[in-house]
Amino acid sequence: MKRRLLAVSAVLCSMGMLLAGCGANGGSDSGQKDSKSVITAFDTEPQNPLIPGNTNESGGNRPDSLIFAGLVSFDAKGKASNEVAQSIEGNANSTQYTVKLKPGWKFSDGTPVTSKSFTKAWSYVANVKNAQKCSSFFSTIQGYDDLQKVGSLKGDEQLAGLKDVDDTTFTVTMSKPDATFPIKVGYLAFAPLPESFYKNPKAFGNAPLGNGPYKLESWNHNTEIRLVRNNLYKGNVKPKNDGVTFKIYTKVDSAYADVQGGNLDVLDTVPTADTKSFQTDANLQAYNQAGSVIQMFTIPSNLPHFVSGTEEGTLRRQAISKAIDRKGIIKKVLNGTGTQPVDFTSPKTPGFSKDLKGKDNLVYNAAQAKELWAKANAISKDNDKFTISYNTDGGNKAIYDAMINSIKNTLGIDASADPMPTFQEFRNAVDKRSIKGGFRSGWQPDYPSAENYLFQEYDSAAAHGNGSNDGDYSNQKFDALMDQAYAAPSTDAANAIYSQSQEILLNDLPAIPMYYDNAHGVASKKLKGLVADWENMPVYSQLHK
Amino acid sequence: MGKYLLRRILQMIPVVLGTTLLVYALVFALPGDPVKAMFGDKPVNAAVAAQIRAEYNLDKPFIIQYLLFLKNALTLNFGNTFAGQPVISEIGRAFPVTIKLALMAFVFEAVFGVVFGIISGLKKGKWYDSVILIVSLLLISVPTFVTGFLAQYFLGVKWRLLPVTAGNDPGFLDLLMPAVVLGSVSMAYIIRLTRSEVSSNIAEDYVRTARAKGMSNRSVIVRHVLRNSLIPVVTYLGQDLGALMSGAMISETIFNVHGIGFLTYQSILKGESNMVVSIVTLLTLIFVVCNLIVDMLYAALDPRIRYA
Numbered sequence: 001m002k003r004r005l006l007a008v009s010a011v012l013c014s015m016g017m018l019l020a021g022c023g024a025n026g027g028s029d030s031g032q033k034d035s036k037s038v039i040t041a042f043d044t045e046p047q048n049p050l051i052p053g054n055t056n057e058s059g060g061n062r063p064d065s066l067i068f069a070g071l072v073s074f075d076a077k078g079k080a081s082n083e084v085a086q087s088i089e090g091n092a093n094s095t096q097y098t099v100k101l102k103p104g105w106k107f108s109d110g111t112p113v114t115s116k117s118f119t120k121a122w123s124y125v126a127n128v129k130n131a132q133k134c135s136s137f138f139s140t141i142q143g144y145d146d147l148q149k150v151g152s153l154k155g156d157e158q159l160a161g162l163k164d165v166d167d168t169t170f171t172v173t174m175s176k177p178d179a180t181f182p183i184k185v186g187y188l189a190f191a192p193l194p195e196s197f198y199k200n201p202k203a204f205g206n207a208p209l210g211n212g213p214y215k216l217e218s219w220n221h222n223t224e225i226r227l228v229r230n231n232l233y234k235g236n237v238k239p240k241n242d243g244v245t246f247k248i249y250t251k252v253d254s255a256y257a258d259v260q261g262g263n264l265d266v267l268d269t270v271p272t273a274d275t276k277s278f279q280t281d282a283n284l285q286a287y288n289q290a291g292s293v294i295q296m297f298t299i300p301s302n303l304p305h306f307v308s309g310t311e312e313g314t315l316r317r318q319a320i321s322k323a324i325d326r327k328g329i330i331k332k333v334l335n336g337t338g339t340q341p342v343d344f345t346s347p348k349t350p351g352f353s354k355d356l357k358g359k360d361n362l363v364y365n366a367a368q369a370k371e372l373w374a375k376a377n378a379i380s381k382d383n384d385k386f387t388i389s390y391n392t393d394g395g396n397k398a399i400y401d402a403m404i405n406s407i408k409n410t411l412g413i414d415a416s417a418d419p420m421p422t423f424q425e426f427r428n429a430v431d432k433r434s435i436k437g438g439f440r441s442g443w444q445p446d447y448p449s450a451e452n453y454l455f456q457e458y459d460s461a462a463a464h465g466n467g468s469n470d471g472d473y474s475n476q477k478f479d480a481l482m483d484q485a486y487a488a489p490s491t492d493a494a495n496a497i498y499s500q501s502q503e504i505l506l507n508d509l510p511a512i513p514m515y516y517d518n519a520h521g522v523a524s525k526k527l528k529g530l531v532a533d534w535e536n537m538p539v540y541s542q543l544h545k
Numbered sequence: 546m547g548k549y550l551l552r553r554i555l556q557m558i559p560v561v562l563g564t565t566l567l568v569y570a571l572v573f574a575l576p577g578d579p580v581k582a583m584f585g586d587k588p589v590n591a592a593v594a595a596q597i598r599a600e601y602n603l604d605k606p607f608i609i610q611y612l613l614f615l616k617n618a619l620t621l622n623f624g625n626t627f628a629g630q631p632v633i634s635e636i637g638r639a640f641p642v643t644i645k646l647a648l649m650a651f652v653f654e655a656v657f658g659v660v661f662g663i664i665s666g667l668k669k670g671k672w673y674d675s676v677i678l679i680v681s682l683l684l685i686s687v688p689t690f691v692t693g694f695l696a697q698y699f700l701g702v703k704w705r706l707l708p709v710t711a712g713n714d715p716g717f718l719d720l721l722m723p724a725v726v727l728g729s730v731s732m733a734y735i736i737r738l739t740r741s742e743v744s745s746n747i748a749e750d751y752v753r754t755a756r757a758k759g760m761s762n763r764s765v766i767v768r769h770v771l772r773n774s775l776i777p778v779v780t781y782l783g784q785d786l787g788a789l790m791s792g793a794m795i796s797e798t799i800f801n802v803h804g805i806g807f808l809t810y811q812s813i814l815k816g817e818s819n820m821v822v823s824i825v826t827l828l829t830l831i832f833v834v835c836n837l838i839v840d841m842l843y844a845a846l847d848p849r850i851r852y853a
Contacts, residue, residue, distance in 0.1 A: 047815065049628060056584065057585055133587075148592055150595070222808060260702045261701050283702075422575075424578060
C-alpha cells in the first residue's frame, strides 16, 4: 500500500516537473526576435473567414483592411484618393462610371490585378447564393435584383451592370443614380479578389491573399493574426513597420492590462472602468478625439404622442432632446470620451458642418424643454410612461440612467430605462418593432460619406425592414433631397444637399443624437506615430518604435 | 473490478446524452438570433440570412437540430464554427492549454492544500493554525475574478513580477498566476477539509491503540491518520479536476489564456451551439472519468472498500 501512495505522489511530482519543463521551452515567444519592427495590436477573433465581402465587424476588419486595397483609399481624415484606380469617371447624373486601373498592380502572390479582379469579386459578393454579409452594398448596380433570386442561382452569375472593357478598364452601370459610388468603392467589400479565391473560397478566407500594404503570414485562430509587409504593394500607404501582429482577446480589460504591462503596443478602445485614468497614466500614451461613431436613441415614428410629422410629436421630440444635459453626462459618465453632437453624421465626415439650422435642438435647455412639453400637452395630454430600451452587454447602463434622470428631472414626467440583457435580444426586438418607446441606435459608418449615415437610417426606402431605418421615419422632402444628392454631379454638390437634408432631421428628430463616440485608445510609451483615422482606428501602418 | 468498470462506462452513455440535450436546449433558448447578430447594426439581407441559417441548420426545429448534431457527432463530425473552422480543430487547439493550466492549478492546490491542512490539523489552536484559517477563509469568500484582477494588477502591471497575460503558446511562467488564482479557492477548501479530518482522526481510538503499541509518532500519522484523512480529500480533488477544467473560464478570460474557457465564452456570446455543446460533452466526459478514477483510488486507500 505504501508503494501505491508513493506512486501517486511520484505522478504528481513528475507532472509538476513536466509543466516546468514545458515552461522552459514554451516561454520564449518565437516572434520576439524581430519584435523591434513588428507592432502588436488588439483584436477580437474575426466572426467570419477573412473574405472582404463577408467581413462586417471590427474583428475581421482590422486585419482585412490592411490585407486588401480597393479602388480608392481614405486618409486619416476620411478624404478619398485613388489607390488601384487611375480614374473613376461618372456621367452627368451619376448613373454610369468608367473605371481605369493603374497598371502594374499585383496580388501578393504575383498575379496581376485586372478589371476582372474587381468585377468578378463584386458579382460574387452581390450574388445571394454565396451568402456574403455585405451583399447589399451592391444594390445600386444594375442586375443586383436578378442576383437575389435564391432558387435559380448557381453562385457564379455576374452583375449585369459590370462590363470589362479591357484588362485595366471596366464600366459600371447603376440601376439608379449613385453619386457616392466613387467613395463607396473604398469600402472593404469592394476589394478585388484573385482567381485563386474562386477555387476554394473557404480555404481562401482562412489564408486570404490580397493586394494591400500587408500580407497574412499566419492566423492562429483565437490566438493571433500575423501580418507582414507586402513588398509588391505600391499604393498610397507607406508602412513604417515591418508587420502588425493582432493579438486576440475576449476582454478589453486584459488587453488594457497588457498595454500597461508592456505586453501589447496598441489598443483602440478603453475599458469603461479606466476612462477616468487612461489619459493620466504615466505608463501609457493615450488619444481621445471626436470620432465617426454617433450614439443616439430612436423614437419610433408611430409612437403615440410622438408621431413624426405631427405638431405634437415634433414638440415632444424637441422637448425630450432639450431636456438631456449632454455636456454633463459626457463629462461625468463618459469621463470626456464623447463629444457634444451638432448633427446626424460626425465631425470625421467629409462635408461636416457645425452650423446647421436647428442644432440648438441638441443643446440642453431646461426652460425651453418644459415649455415645448407643455405646448404639446395643450394639444393632447400625454400621461404615458416614456421608456428608452438599450442592451446592457455593451456597457450602456450608466449613460442611459443619467439620460433618463435628466429627462425625468427636467420635464417632470414618468420616464424610465428599459434594459435588455443582450445585444441579440435587443436587435430582435428592434427588428420585430416590438419596443414601445425609444431605443438605442448607434451608427458606425462603412465609408466616409454623409450618405452612409443619412440614407441608411432615415430614408423611406430603408424603412419597414428594408434597411436600417428602424424607426420607420418617412418624410417626402427628405427622401427627395436624398434622390437629388444621389444624382448630384460632384461630391461637394452632394454634401451641400446632405446638409440641407440634415436640417429637416434636426427639426423632426426621428432619432435623438446623444454624443459622438470619441476615438480613444492607449498605446505603450515607446510607440510612435499614433493617430486615429476616420474609423476611430489607429493608423496601424504608421506605428513604429 | 472489471465488471464494475464496465458498468460505470455504460452509465456514461445516458449522462452524456442527457447533458448534451440539456445544454443544446439552453443554447437554443438563448434570446436573439445569432444570424441577425452577425450583421450588427447593419441592414440584414434577408436572403443571405436565410442561406446562412440553412447552412448551419438553424432554420430547423430544435429537436431536428439536436438529432442532426448527435448524428454528426457519432461520426466525429462536430460541424463548423460561423468563422468556417471545424469545431474539433478549435477544441484541439484550446484543450491542451486548459489541461496545462488545470494540472498546474491541481498540483498547486493538492500540494499546498494538503500540506497546510496537515500542519493546521496537527497543531490546532496554534498561531499558524489561525493564520492558515484566516487566509483560507479570505480565499473562499473573495470571488475568483477579484483575486484575478488584483493579482494581475499588482504582480503583473505594478511590480512586473509575472507576465500580465498568458497569450500565445503559454509556458510555465505565463500560466503561473492564472493557475494559482484558479486553484486558490479549491486550495482553501482542501486546507479546511484536511485540517478537520486530521484533527478528528488524531483523537480516534485506533490512533491511541497504535501509539499504545509503541509505534513512532511519524508512522502513526503517516500510516493511520493520513491515510484515513485523505479519503474525502481525494474525492474532492478528483471532482475538482473536472471543475478546474470548466471553471477555467473566468481566469482564462482575465489572463487571456487561449484555452477551453476562453473558447466557451466566445462561443456563448456568438450563439455557436455546436461548439458549446461539444465542449460541454468533453467536460462531462472528463468529470465522469475523474469520478471513476476517484472511486478506484478509494479502493487503493481503504482496504475495506476494496474487499467489499
